[in-house]
Amino acid sequence: MSTAVQQEPVLLISDLCEQLEDYLEPEQVAEVYRAYLFGAEAHEGQQRLSGEPYIYHPLAVAQILAELRLDHESLVAGVLHDTLEDTRVAKEDIAAAFSEEVAELVDGVSKLTQVHFSSKAEAEAENFRKMMLAMARDLRVILIKLADRLHNMRTLGVMRPDKRRRIARETLDIYAPIANRLGMNSLRLELEDLGFRALHPMRYRILSKAVQRARGNRKEVVARIEGGLKARLAEEGLEGRVEGREKHLYSIYRKMRDKHLAFQEVFDVYAFRVVVDRVDTCYRVLGAVHNLYKPVPGRFKDYIAIPKANGYQSLHTVLFSPWGVPIEIQIRTRDMDRVAEAGIAAHWLYKTGNEAHATVAQTRAREWLRELLEMQQNAGNSMEFLENVKVDLFPDEVYVFTPKGQIMELPRGATAVDYAYAVHSDVGNTCVGARIDRRLMPLNTRLLNGQTVEIVTAPGAHPNPAWLNFVITGKARTAIRAYLKDLQADEAVALGRRLLERALSARGESLEGVDRQQLDRVVTELGAEDPEGLFRDIGLGRQLPALVAQALAPVAVGGGETSQPLTVRGTEGMVVSFAKCCHPIPGDAILGFMSAGRGLVIHRRGCRNVVEDRHGPEKWMHVAWSDEASGEFPVELRVEVANRRGVLATVAATIAELEANIENVDVEDRDGVHSALLLTVSVRDRVHLARIMRRIRKVESVARITRY
Incomplete structure (x- = not known):
């Protein structure tokens, strides 16, 4: 089946300028026109896959930004957003022709084209990290990128099927959730619809036809419910706009897939929106509709008092209708309605520099970006950063209270440790317990709406590797991994030194007795930067201590393994690990196996893996439990x-x-x-x-x- 998208009408610069004259000054419109001339010259001779001149794409991106009513710097950057990547124009050229601010915006949207990566996934992750960091400096970067992605999705039909699916998957996995996280509902819905159509064309077509068939039977019921709502508001003297909401195709598909529901079960929900003038009117309308039809218990949510993480505000309620099907109603003010559709782009006040004037969505977005900056500083690489951001892009919120009564939002399923890291990284790193509603609870306790959470900390405490099994926020996961990486490096050096000392002792030598020049030569031959790097490689199992000892002391003086076995404590963390096949515990007879990347893995002597793998005896070593072995x-x-x-x-x-x-x-x-x-x-x-x-x-x- 063909998924070609219908060709968009060609947009002319005169159309764009006419659109901009509604809200920009004449000199700002002239600046956008000058950017068009600059971009058209830079892209001269380039064509899109559809065969049209390339400049049509930047113009279409600028039009999407104009619909969001963004400032003229964003529009200029939108027109020029591909010049650094696809033409010979340099960042300095843009700064000289326009401004440093515009050059930074264009650079933030551009991919890293000059850097070599080992895989396509790594390149995409690094490009994503670059864009997110630029977005943290200036929110407009992500708005330009989302507009760029939206136009690419609208014209995706000319791509090869495999590339079409890859771009659609990326859109559904990353860009639509980012639009949702920033509160840009209308843009998110279109991205999801286009992504769903390209990724699952057959499912999209079947579902679309089913909706069209079912729509005819619903018209009368929708009209009667709408009439009843309007009449009740008029009786109460309340003014408001009542409109039926059409369920979004991708939303229907996702509910059917995730909750294993039939189409009829999802589609037989009638959705309405009531838009009023003031916040107090919202609550009066809520009382009026609850008197008209009975509310479904447990289905009322007050997102006005407690906004969603993306700044969204509304009252949500579900009612029993006389026709036996539920009615979903959203009640909000006009300002809330604008923010719900445009998110951080609503009331764009970038130039004020005053956060007091920013919308709730913009404030929440900046809080999220601050967390992103902290996550990227702790992330080991771009792939890890991307995975952690993906985790944060799908929040179903839980609202809990601090001991001082402040509200904190966390993803559903978050634990006390996630809460501790949300308060501050230092609180997370030193937490030892949690009081939930004044009762002492384990750190892996999942939090519920309305609970009051207090974290108990201790100065000498540190993150536990087991926390990674239950934390769900990207911030907590990144911080714990960062601590464990530092700990693992230190432990690997200490363990590697002990293993090498033991291997040298078996040859009648000691590390202190080895000639320094000989040690430096072996370090270089084995590809380590310094002796500490060599010890780390031994501790992590990348080098065998017996072979390193042979290189350092070629002539064997001793008579084999005469030294005492290596002692193993129970608290050595990541580098000394315990095999899951046999679960050794203090008191068991044990052997150690050198595993590349995992360090020393402890097995029970009777473990079947020990018996099967004894053909590589150089990797096995005699170990014994330390008298101080402790832990669980x-x-x-x-x-x-x-x-x-x-x-x-x-x-x-x-x-x-x-x-x-x-x-x-x-x-x-x-x-x-x-x-x-x-x-x-x-x-x-x-x-x-x-x-x-x-x-x-x-x-x-x-x-x-x-x-x-």
């Missing part, structure tokens, strides 16, 4: 029980009495009479484990317990 270690237990009511609760209570946590439970049904409980339990050592197993054996319904 997961261990798997298999408990065979009789199928009786409450047996799982009894076993869980027994484990809790012995100060152990259950991390995971699986139930394996055997014959209807017996079941097997597969438990992952955190223990301190073998003695602790033995106590737990003895107590569980005494439970009446337990037939057998084994370490799994």
